[in-house]
Amino acid sequence: MTLGVTEAQSPEGGLPADHLAETAEAKQIEGRSLGQIAWARLKKDKIAIASAIIILLIIAVAVFAPLIVKLNGFPPDQFNKTNADGSPLLNTRDGGIPIGGLWGSGTSSEHWLGVEPQNGRDVFSRLVYGTRVSLLVALGGTIIAIVIGTVVGMVSGYFRGWVDTLLSRLMDIMLSFPSLLFVMALTPVIADRGQDLFGIPDDNKLRMGVLMFVLGFFGWAYLARIVRGQTLSLREREFVEAARSLGAGPGYVIFRQILPNLLPTLLVYTTLLIPSYITAEAALSFLGVGIKEPTSSWGRMIADASDWIESNPLYLFFPGLALFITVLAFNLLGDSVRDALDPRAGRG
Template sequence: MTLGVSEAPSPNDGLPAEHLAETAEAKQIEGRSLGKIAFARLRRDKIAIISAVVILLIIAVALLAPLIVKLNGFPPDQFNKLDADGNPLLNTRDGGIPIGGLFGSGSSAEHWLGVEPQNGRDVFSRLVYGTRVSLLVALGGTIIAVVLGTVIGMVAGYFGGWVDTLLSRLMDIMLSFPSLLFVMALTPVIASRGQDLLGIPDDNKLRMGVLMFVLGFFGWAYLARIVRGQTLSLREREFVEAARSLGAGPGYVIFKQLLPNLLPTLLVYTTLLIPGNITAEAALSFLGVGIKEPTASWGRMISDASDWIESNPLYLFFPGMALFITVLAFNLLGDSVRDALDPRAGRG
C-alpha cells in the first residue's frame, strides 16, 4: 500500500481573491524606489506626457534641421525674389512687402509660412534653424549654471565654517547683480574682443559661446543656495556619518553620498531653468546684443518682425508662437517633475 504525502496547507488558502490581489499589489508598491514611484506618477500625468512629447519633437526639429530644410528646398539665408513660375514674391514699390498669401505673408505651396519682407528669405527654414540656436544656447547656459551651482553649494554646505561664509557671501554678491544689464553690457564686448584674439571669422559662433557662458555664470547662485541648504541637512544624516566613520574622504562623501540625494532637486531646477534661458536668449537677440544676422534665431526674427506687424502679422506670429510653446512645455514638465518627486504626494 502506497502512502501519499499530504501537502502542507498554504497560508493563503481560504482567502478571497480580492485580498490576495491587494496583498500582491502592496508588496509590489513596497519594493519600488522613489525613482520608480516618480516615473509611475509621470506616466499617469497627461500634462507631463504631452509636454514631454512636445519637447522631444522640438529637439528632433533642432537635430534634423538641415534635413528638414533640404526637403523644403530653401536655405535659411537664401534671398528669394521670384517664385517657381518667375513671379515676384515681394512688392518693391511698398518697401518689399510679400505679395499674396495668408494675411500678406507670401505663403504658398513653396513657402509654407511665407517669406520675410525686403529679402524674401523663407520663414519656415529660419524658424527651424532658430530652434537649433535657441535650444543650444539655453542648454549650454543651463549646464554651466547647474554644474557651478551644484559644486559650490555642496562644498559650502558640507565644509561649513569660513568656507561656507566665503561662498555664501559670493552667492549674495551674484544674486545682487542686475544680471540682464550685465549680460547686455558684457556679451558684445567679450564677443568682439574674443573675435580679435582668436581670429574667428564667424561672429555668431563666438556669440553663442559667450551667451552660454554669461547665462550660466549669472544663473548658478540661486541653485547654489538651494543645494547648500539641503547639504547642511544631509551632512548630519546617519549614512553620511557611517561613511565618515569608515574613513571616507570629503570627495567620496560629497559625490557618492550627497550628490545622489540631490538629483531630484537638480532635475527639477534644470527643467525650470531651460525655458528661462530660452527666453533670455530671445530677449538678448531682440535687443540686438545676442545672435546677429544672418544666423536665424527666434529672438532675432521677433525683433525683425516688429517693424512689419501691420503689413505682415504672421511674420511675428510664428517665431512668437514657437517661443511660447517651447517655454510652456518646459515649464509644465518642470512642474510635473517637481510634483512627481514630492514625497508628500499620494502614492496611490
C-alpha cells in the same frame, strides 16, 4: 470526511486562500524607490506626457534641422525674389512686402509659412534653424549654471566654517547683480575682445558661446543656495556618517553619497531653467546684443518682424508661437516633475 483547510483552497486547487491573501498583501506593501514612484506618477499625468512629447519634437526639429529644411528646399539664408514659375515674390514698389498669401505673408505651396519682407528668405527654414540656436544657447547656459551651482553649494554646505562663510557671501554678491543688464553689457564686449585678442571672427558661433557662458555664470547662485541647504541636512544623515567612519574622504562623500540625493532637485531646476534661458536669448537677440544676422534665432526673427507687423503679421506670429509653446512645455513639465518627486504628494 475532508478536512476544513481543503475547503478554503483556491479555485485552481492550489495554495490555500489565506496563503494567497498573504502573498497579495506582501505585493501591495512591496517597497518602491523614489524614482519608481515618480515615474508612476508621471505616467498618469497627461499634461506631463503631452509636454514631454512636445519637447522631444522640438529637440528633434533642432537636431534634424538640415534634413527638415531640405523638404522645403529653401536654405535659411537664401534670398528669394521670384517664385519657381518666375512670378515676382516681393512687391518692390511697396518696400519689398510679400505678394499674396495669407494676410500678405507670401504663403504658398513653396513657402509654407511665407517669406520675410525685403529679402524673401523662407520663414519656415529660418524658424527651424532658429530652434537649434535657441536650444543650444539655453542648454549650454543651463549646464554651466548647474555645474557651478552644484559644486559651490555642496562644498559650502559640507565643509561649513570659513569656507561656508566665504562662498555664502559670494552667492549674495552674485544674487545682487542685475544679471540681465550685465549680460547686455558684457556680451558684445567679450565677443569683440575675442575677435581682437585671439583672432576669432566675430560670427554668431562666438556670440553663442559668449551667451552660454554669461547666462550660466550669472545664473548659478540661486541653485547654489538650494544645494547648500540640502547638503547641510544630508551631511548629518546616517549613511554619510557611516561613509566617514569607514575612512571615506570629502571628495567621495560629496560626489558619491550626497550628489545622488540631490539629483531630483537638480532635475527639477534644470527643467525650469532651460525655458528662462530660451526667453533670455530671445530677449537679448531682440535687443540687438545676442545673435546677429544672418544666423536665425527666434528673438532675431521677432526683432525683425516688429517693423512689419502691420503689413505681414504672420512674420511675427510664427516665431512668437514657437517661443510660447516651447517655454510653456518646459514649465509644465518642470511643474509635473516637481510634483512627482514630492514625497508628500498623493498622501491621504
